[in-house]
Amino acid sequence: MATTIPTREEIVRKVSDLIPSLRKQSLWAEENRRLPEETIEALADAGVFKLRRPKHFGGYEADTTTLTEVATEIGRGCPSTAWVASVYWIPTWMACQFPDEVQEEVFATPDTRICGTLSPSAMATPVDGGITVNGKWGFISGAHHAHWQEIIAILVPPDGEPYPVMALVPLSDLLVMDDWDTSGLRGTGSISTFAKDLFVPQERVLPLPVVLSGQSASKRNANSPIYRAPLMPVAAASSTGAIVGMARGAMDVFLDRLPERKITYTNYDSQRDAPITHFQVAEAALKTDQAAFHAWRAGNLVDRKCEEGTEWKLEERARTRADVGSVIQLVKEAIGILANASGGTSIYKGIPIQRIYRDILTVNQHALMHPNTNFELYGRVLCGLEPNTLYI
Incomplete structure (x- = not known):
């Protein structure tokens, strides 16, 4: 087509x-x-x-x-x-x-939307022609509007060690629980889904370690640069733009309110005239610029490696996750500065800055994006140790 x-x-x-x-x-x-x-x-x-x-x-x-x-x-x-x-x-x-x-x-459906997770929170059993899956997956963002879900489960073979597998299932085959009631990213609809004795045909099942290492079962996509990479650098670099956008949006809405805001109990009739505001805006802008650099570096590395078709070094994989951690940390700090400078009226529901601040605090808690987790992993690799996770 x-x-x-x-x-x-x-x-x-x-x-x-x-x-x-x-x-x-x-x-x-x-x-x-x-x-x-x-x-x-x-x-x-x-x-x-x-x-x-x-x-x-x-x-x-x-x-x-x-x-x-x-x-x-x-x-x-x-x-x-x-x-x-x-x-x-x-x-x-x-x-x-x-x-x-x-x-x-x-991809038979136009504009196919696929939600998913990297968490192996279900169990799979081999059966004739495929696997049977039972379990639950949480934080499934966009599930309300998705056609398919990519799931991860631990497959327990009759002989050998259990290992994680990745599978594709129609959303209609899963049970859905609308349990998403959170302080941030509320609009994502990141609900939970369940499988009960769900049969998945073998052709829709892949060993997760194979995908994490950059091996594909597709022949038609074999020569397309964007599909020849390990999973984690791709996943990490695909997430950073949304985070940088939060900081840019926070600056937009802060500056929109600035001319009409005074600083209560001071002589500043306009917050825009106060030197403290100039420092705050500059610091937030520079932190956002730094975050954008880390986002660009992660994305550029993925694109370059895909084009070259060269093998990924362990340090490059770990640095990509560290870049994501840096993006989140810097954006959280930038939005925090602007939220702190927005005054008492900013706590009202209709003022966007409080919502954006809650959103970045929520992103910061994501298991694969938390700055501390990602920095530790990068530092571990820089110190010459083996990574203590498959997710690299």
């Missing part, structure tokens, strides 16, 4: 045009704990769900740097929307590692 592929600039411009409507709909998303249908339709029209879809299925096969720029613009409008878009990109890339006949089924 041939398709006209827009340039990076065209895609970024389309999502930039969505910022006003995303900001308007973000309060609805917050209150209803999911994205509105209008937002999903707008993202589809802008081509967001085609970015990681193979070209032979009408997709764009966009590189990681494009994902970073697109997610940054979406994040300026609504952090929850940017998070969901980023989460869809990662399992979509993972689906492209499966045999081609599986992809034919998965």
Whole structure:
């Protein structure tokens, strides 16, 4: 299926045009704990769900740097929307590692949306023709609007050691529990899903270590640069744009309110005139710039390694995760400065800065993105030790 592929600039411009409507709909998303249908339709029209879809299925096969720029613009409008878009990109890339006949089924739907997880919180048993899965997966962002879910389970073979497997299942095959009621990223609809004696055919099952190491079962995607990489650097670098976008959005809304705000119990009738404000805005802007550098470095490394087709060094993999940790830490600090400078009125629900601050605090708690976890891993590798995790 041939398709006209827009340039990076065209895609970024389309999502930039969505910022006003995303900001308007973000309060609805917050209150209803999911994205509105209008937002999903707008993202589809802008081509967001085609970015990681193979070209032979009408997709764009966009590189990681494009994902970073697109997610940054979406994040300026609504952090929850940017998070969901980023989460869809990662399992979509993972689906492209499966045999081609599986992809034919998965990508038969236009603008296929795939949610997923990297957590092996279910058990799988080998059966004739495939596996049977039982278990639960939490934090499944975008599940309300997804067609498929990528799941991880621990397979217990009759002989040998248990190991994690990755599988693709239609969302309609899973039970759904709407248990997403949180302090931040409320609009992501990151609910829980369950499998009960779910049969998954063997062709839709891959050993997770194989995908983590960068091996693919797809023949049609074998020569496409974006699909020949280890999973974790791809997943990490695909997430950073949404985080940088949160900081940019926080600065936007802070500056919008600035001229009309006074500093109570002082002689400053406009907060814009106060030297402390100048320091705060400059510091937040510079931290955001630093975060954008780490996001760019992670994405650029993934794209370069994919183009070259060269083997990943252990230090490069660990540094990619460290870059993600740096993005989150710097953005959390930048948004914290702006939230602290926003005054008592900023605690009202209709003022976006408090919501953006809660969102970044929530991202900071993500198990694979927490700065402390990622810095420790990078430092461990730099010290000449083996990583103490498969997720690298």
